[in-house]
Amino acid sequence: xxxxxxxxxxxxxxxxxxxxxxxxxxxxxxxxxxxxxxxxxxxxxxxxxxxxxxxxxxxxxxxxxxxxxxxxxxxxxxxxxxxxxxxxxxxxxxxxxxxxxxxxxxxxxxxx
Amino acid sequence: xxxxxxxxxxxxxxxxxxxxxxxxxxxxxxxxxxxxxxxxxxxxxxxxxxxxxxxxxxxxxxxxxxxxxxxxxxxxxxxxxxxxxxxxxxxxxxxxxxxxxxxxxxx
Numbered sequence: 420x421x422x423x424x425x426x427x428x429x430x431x432x433x434x435x436x437x438x439x440x441x442x443x444x445x446x447x448x449x450x451x452x453x454x455x456x457x458x459x460x461x462x463x464x465x466x467x468x469x470x471x472x473x474x475x476x477x478x479x480x481x482x483x484x485x486x487x488x489x490x491x492x493x494x495x496x497x498x499x500x501x502x503x504x505x506x507x508x509x510x511x512x513x514x515x516x517x518x519x520x521x522x523x524x525x526x527x528x529x530x531x
Numbered sequence: 532x533x534x535x536x537x538x539x540x541x542x543x544x545x546x547x548x549x550x551x552x553x554x555x556x557x558x559x560x561x562x563x564x565x566x567x568x569x570x571x572x573x574x575x576x577x578x579x580x581x582x583x584x585x586x587x588x589x590x591x592x593x594x595x596x597x598x599x600x601x602x603x604x605x606x607x608x609x610x611x612x613x614x615x616x617x618x619x620x621x622x623x624x625x626x627x628x629x630x631x632x633x634x635x636x637x638x
Contacts, residue, residue, distance in 0.1 A: 461619065461629065464628075516624045520564075524573055
């Protein structure tokens with residue numbers, strides 16, 4: 420059982436570069452979300468989706484785009500990387516609105 | 532926005548001591564979930580509480596949901612080094628998490 424798969428696991432970027440963090444789940448979950456985790460800040464919601472074709476902003480959406488063209492995939496795009504976006508990024512999914520979330524292993528992103 | 536506040540932010544205990552973290556909301560919650568994140572790992576679901584006043588136990592862990600469904604607690608009896616990590620609460624039908632309590636257990 421793959422669950423939630425995030426790629427890459429590690430990435431180093433230069434300021435101004437763009438990239439896409441991939442997230443895929445094989446549990447047919449409707450709900451997916453992206454979080455960033457910084458020391459002492461907990462898990463902060465970036466964007467979320469309640470189904471294919473539907474996305475919405477969380478607490479810290481600036482500088483990030485998402486799309487949900489299929490149920491399985493929920494990529495996160497950094498448009499122009501900034502050092503403030505250095506963080507650990509987690510993708511999560513769940514079947515229904517009140518069910519537990521399943522997390523991927525995370526992507527550790529450094530921006531120089 | 533974020534519905535739940537969590538205290539304390541950090542806790543250091545001697546191995547064998549008890550530990551409690553609290554989660555508080557200004558609004559009534561339909562349910563609450565607890566997660567544990569080991570250092571370097573990802574959050575893992577522990578339990579969900581739904582009913583007013585509900586108490587659930589998992590070995591040395593006791594979870595409570597307040598009568599008004601606005602607060603919850605996680606209590607660990609006789610901590611062990613394997614309990615090290617950050618414990619998060621989350622309003623079950625939301626995407627938002629509390630800020631977490633980081634537990635350090637000193638052998």
